[in-house]
Amino acid sequence: MESFSLILAIVVATALAFDFTNGFHDTANAMATTISTGALKPKIAVAMSAALNLVGAFLSVEVANTISKGLVDESGIRPEVIFAALVGAILWNLLTWLVGLPSSSSHALMGGLVGATVASAGFGAVHGDVLVTKVLLPAVAAPIVAGLASLLATRFSYGIGGTADGEATRKGYRVGQIASAGLVSLAHGTNDAQKTMGIITLALIAGGSIAPGSNPPTWVILSAGLAIALGTYIGGWRIIRTMGTGLTELEPRQGFAAQTSAATAILASAHLGFSLSTTHVVSGSVMGAGLGRKGGVVRWSTATRMFVAWALTLPAAALVGAGAESVTDLGDWGTAAVAVFLVASSAAIWKISRREVVDHTNVVHGSAEPAGVVTTAIAAVTPPPAAPVAIDLNLDLTFPQQVGAPAAVAEPAPPATPVTPAATV
Secondary structure, eight states: OOOOOHHHHHHHHHHHHHHHHHHHHHHHHHHHHHHHTTSSOHHHHHHHHHHHHHHHTTSOOHHHHIIIIIIBOGGGOOHHHHHHHHHHHHHHHHHHHHTTOOOOHHHHHHHHHHHHHHHHHOGGGBOHHHHIIIIIHHHHHHHHHHHHHHHHHHHHHHHHHTTOOSHHHHHHHHHHHHHHHHHHHHHHHHHHHHHHHHHHHHHHHHTTSSOTTOOOOHHHHHHHHHHHHHHHHHOOHHHHHIIIIISBOOOHHHHHHHHHHHHHHHHHHHHHTOOOOHHHHHHHHHHHHHHHSTTOOBOHHHHHHHHHHHHHHHHHHHHHHHHHHHHHTTOHHHHHHHHHHHHHHHHHHHHHHTTSOOOTTTTTSSOOOOOOHHHHHHHHHSOOOOOOOOOOTTOOOSSOOOTTOOOOOOOOOOOOOOOOOOSOO
């Protein structure tokens, strides 16, 4: 095994901690729709996803090579720079998890790495062409392509299904959902676990433990796969709630269409070496499936908050990474101060999350979005429907009560006698 220094051991441990947060942050990508439609019980769903994430980690190393060999200049990177990048990525993951927003762990990692690298070696150490072609362009294109594919797949499934909406049909789509969710989990392990592999490999190269241009060692692949699988099993229930029912309401066939479209896009990007955000892909697929069903709706206020989080991920993580690098550059005490800050901030976020616990017992309840401003205003000015008025056919219209006169006590009316209709009232 490679020779290790203390800082290198800290970087590897921090990278695996990021991989763990990536796991529970992105569990919703694979299992939110499966849980929300009742295809799988929550705990069974996350256990299956964890196992397939571990398997997926061994399928490819193309994305890992994009990070370790292509994004930044290896010669200008020190282990402390990578540590600072991981601090920015972990804190952004935890903050967005706390508020239940499915942001991109991949972009948090990329942003932290770019910010720390620029703070350490300047803009020239970042390969801008790789950043644009393999990070930024896929970030914009992925949710659009996956959303359109999911919308078309949803309409096609309703078109060929016609009015068939019996229990057998729903059961068939639930089985399809389980299979497609497994495929998304496999794709997530293939794509996201590799990012941590790439970061650890870059740290090993920066620390002189392995030669530049090396592929991830076997122990790196195994440890990254285990960390993301464990995080997935823990379950990011807050984000599962948002993705499963907070964004739109899905039927089994919609969930099947969304997950199949997402898995196809993620596996294709992993094969090409694109550092794709699985969160962007799955979110786009879920929105496309929501719009693909006649009468389906997307809660655009939730979607808008997601879009804002996506736009802030890269710059926010970059700023934190750059700040952390500026402190670590002061020496060992600076690195120790950043480590203490990371642990203290993580503990504070966890403590705040305990004020409102979301777990497998309540993940599909209490997620309805509050009424928007327009809906509330319409409800305020629209008069309620008039209640039916009961008409008493025995009213005595002959002697109406005078205004201001005391109310007379009604006496039993004598039996009605037939009269000739001589007047019209």
